[in-house]
Amino acid sequence: MILPIVAYGHPVLRKMCEDITPEYPKLQELLANMWETMYASSGVGLAAPQINRPIRLFVVDSEQIINSLDEEERAEYPGDNGVKQVFINAHIVETAGDEWAYNEGCLSIPKVREDVYRPESLRLRYVDENFQPREQTFTGITARVIFHEYDHIDGKLFIDHLKPLKRRMIKGKLEDIVKGKVSVDYKMVFHK
Incomplete structure (x- = not known):
């Protein structure tokens, strides 16, 4: 089931x-719904707060980005498949x-994209969907998406x-999102 995305301004x-x-x-059902929602919204990551759940859960599919790059672009992110x-x-x-810039956007903040500086890599401790403990290092664009969802x-x-x-330059756009004055091709929930 495709879930509505929580818009900027919502306290969650x-x-x-x-x-x-x-x-x-219903964790497995929630995960299936998150994947479906993310893909239906053309996202590469989705965190539980974005579907109005204040829990430490997110999904990431950075393969979409990596697979869309040509050979030269892919060479900029060695080790990131x-x-x-x-x-x-x-x-x-x-x-x-080192911190590096990448133009980020967010499903909860539609129509706003800006360069954000983040470190090259991160080491993350987490559990997978079967609650198996993991600790892994991520680099490149994958690290970028994980930092964003984290x-x-x-x-x-x-x-x-x-x-x-x-x-200050994007303040007007953010105020429009809070007021629900934004047009997207996915369902959103606005805080009243």
Whole structure:
């Protein structure tokens, strides 16, 4: 089932999310719905707060991006073949490398894209959809997508990484989103 995406301005997007247990109600159904929602919205990642659930859960399919690159572009991200994964109860162990810019957008903040600086890699501790513990290092675009989704479960948004001048420049667009004055080809929920 395709779920509505929570729009910028909704308080759930600013909550520090809670870890869950294997007994979380209808988890497998929720995961299936998150994948379906992400693809229907043309996303490459989706965090639970974006579907109005304040839990530490997100899905990522960075293979879409990597597979869309030509050979020369792909060479810019050595060792990054992309992932299609579920991340539950994720916690960053460490980050490494120089910060680099990449133009990010967000399903909860439609029609806004800006360059965001993030480290080259991160080491993440999490459990998969079967609650098997994992610890893995991610680099390149995959790390970028994971950083973005991870921010969501910590109550942060990509616009929080922008300089004050950039934030002022997009203020009108953000206010329009809060008011529901945005047109997208997926269902959204606006905070009243």
